[in-house]
Amino acid sequence: TPSRIRCPKLSKRVMSADEAATLIPSGVNVGMSGFTGAGYPKAVPVALADHIRRQRADGENYRVSVWTGASTAPELDGALAEVDGIEMRLPYQSDPVCRQKINDGQMSYMDIHLSHVAQHVWSGFFGKLDIAVIEVAGITEDGRLIPSSSIGNNKTWIDQADRVILEVNYGQSAGLEGMHDVYYGTALPPRRKPIPITHPDERFGEKYLLCPPEKVIAVVETDAPDRNSKFADPDDNSRRIADHLLKFFQQEVEQKRLPKNLLPLQSGVGNIANAVMAGLNEGPFDNLSAYTEVLQDGMLAMLKSGKLATASATAFSLSPEANQDLADNIEFYKDRIVLRTQEISNHPEVIRRLGVIAMNGMIEADIYGNVNSTHVMGTRIMNGIGGSGDFARNGYLSVFMTPSTARNGAISTIVPMVSHVDHTEHDVQIVVTEQGLADLRGLPPRRRALEIIEKCAHPDFRPRLKDYFERACASGRGMHTPHLLEEALSWHCHFEQNGQM
Numbered sequence: 179t180p181s182r183i184r185c186p187k188l189s190k191r192v193m194s195a196d197e198a199a200t201l202i203p204s205g206v207n208v209g210m211s212g213f214t215g216a217g218y219p220k221a222v223p224v225a226l227a228d229h230i231r232r233q234r235a236d237g238e239n240y241r242v243s244v245w246t247g248a249s250t251a252p253e254l255d256g257a258l259a260e261v262d263g264i265e266m267r268l269p270y271q272s273d274p275v276c277r278q279k280i281n282d283g284q285m286s287y288m289d290i291h292l293s294h295v296a297q298h299v300w301s302g303f304f305g306k307l308d309i310a311v312i313e314v315a316g317i318t319e320d321g322r323l324i325p326s327s328s329i330g331n332n333k334t335w336i337d338q339a340d341r342v343i344l345e346v347n348y349g350q351s352a353g354l355e356g357m358h359d360v361y362y363g364t365a366l367p368p369r370r371k372p373i374p375i376t377h378p379d380e381r382f383g384e385k386y387l388l389c390p391p392e393k394v395i396a397v398v399e400t401d402a403p404d405r406n407s408k409f410a411d412p413d414d415n416s417r418r419i420a421d422h423l424l425k426f427f428q429q430e431v432e433q434k435r436l437p438k439n440l441l442p443l444q445s446g447v448g449n450i451a452n453a454v455m456a457g458l459n460e461g462p463f464d465n466l467s468a469y470t471e472v473l474q475d476g477m478l479a480m481l482k483s484g485k486l487a488t489a490s491a492t493a494f495s496l497s498p499e500a501n502q503d504l505a506d507n508i509e510f511y512k513d514r515i516v517l518r519t520q521e522i523s524n525h526p527e528v529i530r531r532l533g534v535i536a537m538n539g540m541i542e543a544d545i546y547g548n549v550n551s552t553h554v555m556g557t558r559i560m561n562g563i564g565g566s567g568d569f570a571r572n573g574y575l576s577v578f579m580t581p582s583t584a585r586n587g588a589i590s591t592i593v594p595m596v597s598h599v600d601h602t603e604h605d606v607q608i609v610v611t612e613q614g615l616a617d618l619r620g621l622p623p624r625r626r627a628l629e630i631i632e633k634c635a636h637p638d639f640r641p642r643l644k645d646y647f648e649r650a651c652a653s654g655r656g657m658h659t660p661h662l663l664e665e666a667l668s669w670h671c672h673f674e675q676n677g678q679m
């Protein structure tokens with residue numbers, strides 16, 4: 179294979195992952211590439227974990243803080259968490275070992291809106307970024323970097339870090355070159371200008387990441403696939419959720435509240451989101467577009483079938499089969515996909531202007547439409563808010579979806595009061611479960627409660643929710659958003675004590 183390091187200056191910095199890892203001292207802040215299991219460094223974090231383990235055996239308390247785009251993979255989050263090597267982690271993770279360490283209180287975690295991360299770093303809220311570790315698909319003759327299968331915060335990490343370690347991954351399709359659009363025009367107030375996007379496929383940035391060669395202290399060559407998790411085939415619940423949503427979209431088109439090709443779609447992570455895309459691929463809508471952060475299998479299939487004309491994102495998150503399809507047909511997909519930095523893929527201004535249809539998963543919703551996306555029983559983090567808040571608050575439509583029960587029916591995902599709130603009632607318009615779809619637009623709180631209980635709650639829990647609501651209304655307390663405070667979280671307490679709500 180021909181070298182992907184076409185810049186002579188940088189080919190002189192090639193070294194092993196072990197050597198590169200020793201250039202990362204204890205106590206530093208490290209910005210790593212990676213977004214939803216795509217484009218994360220494959221070799222240096224594992225080598226760093228080994229290095230930390232060895233130093234720990236010699237009695238040194240070696241830890242670094244790890245900032246990324248979003249979730250990564252066992253070779254990064256898993257490996258570093260396993261050796262207790264992470265002091266503080268931000269902004270989104272979905273790794274089981276990390277989750278355990280965070281919930282056990284051994285690792286700090288800051289869960290931040292994905293669109294906010296870059297600007298918070300520019301402002302220095304988290305301290306200085308010392309080192310960036312970035313996977314790229316190649317390096318051009320003049321030292322520009324060909325981004326990999328995600329961009330995330332890479333532009334910010336390279337700009338802000340004093341030193342940069344590059345991983346050049348030969349396992350990424352060389353054809354990715356030209357798919358990206360890296361915008362260098364963002365700034366802090368008062369110097370901000372409008373972000374020039376009026377359609378998801380517009381390009382106005384660079385095809386490459388720009389990095390002064392002097393900053394690059396190491397280049398490591400790798401050849402390894404992304405996490406590439408498989409998606410489950412849509413189950414009955416996901417299919418029903420998708421059916422309810424499609425019917426709703428059709429009604430909105432008939433009422434002329436949505437155009438025939440809908441509005442740009444944003445779809446969250448996971449199997450339900452993927453099932454909704456599968457439903458749309460068989461549905462009546464054509465010439466669709468997507469302005470989203472993650473491109474999963476479902477959207478790739480829609481691009482292939484022609485249902486989806488164009489898609490903008492910051493990362494792929496594909497199964498091994500879909501990833502192969504991407505590589506085999508990269509020129510076809512390159513005409514239809516733009517990958518951007520995450521401050522642009524998730525930019526509130528753009529999401530509002532385009533009128534994005536935001537569709538995200540959730541842990542639970544309460545009868546008034548407040549949504550918990552992140553915490554099990556109010557205290558234990560699952561993943562993080564990710565981009566769901568960027569899209570929910572600013573979209574034209576904000577949809578949250580979940581099966582109506584969890585843990586084999588022991589938990590109702592519709593509860594009197596959410597045990598943690600990520601999206602307030604003001605940001606939530608549509609709630610969908612396999613039972614039905616609640617359209618909360620235009621409804622005051624007590625009517626929202628009746629709509630959610632009737633349409634979304636599981637029949638095993640519906641009478642108890644109704645009873646709670648009626649007693650709250652009769653309690654003599656405030657009638658705007660009636661609650662029985664002494665009982666509002668009793669369903670969660672009951673689950674913790676008895677394993678059943």
Ligand code: 0RQ
Nearest residue numbers: 248446447448538539540541542551561563564565566584
């Ligand atoms: O647990 O894995 O132990 O079985 O939560 O639940 O039903 O498989 O749903 O994979 O779609 O995830 C909100 C976590 C849903 C996700 C969440 C348990 C359930 C299961 C997963 P097990 P499902 P999904 C763009 C948008 C926030 C970020 C976001 C998420 C596990 O959608 O992380 O939207 N969202 N980003 O058993 C206790 C409940 C539960 C519950 C589910 N009420 N109580 N456990 N579970 N409901 C992408 C990015 O931002 C990068």
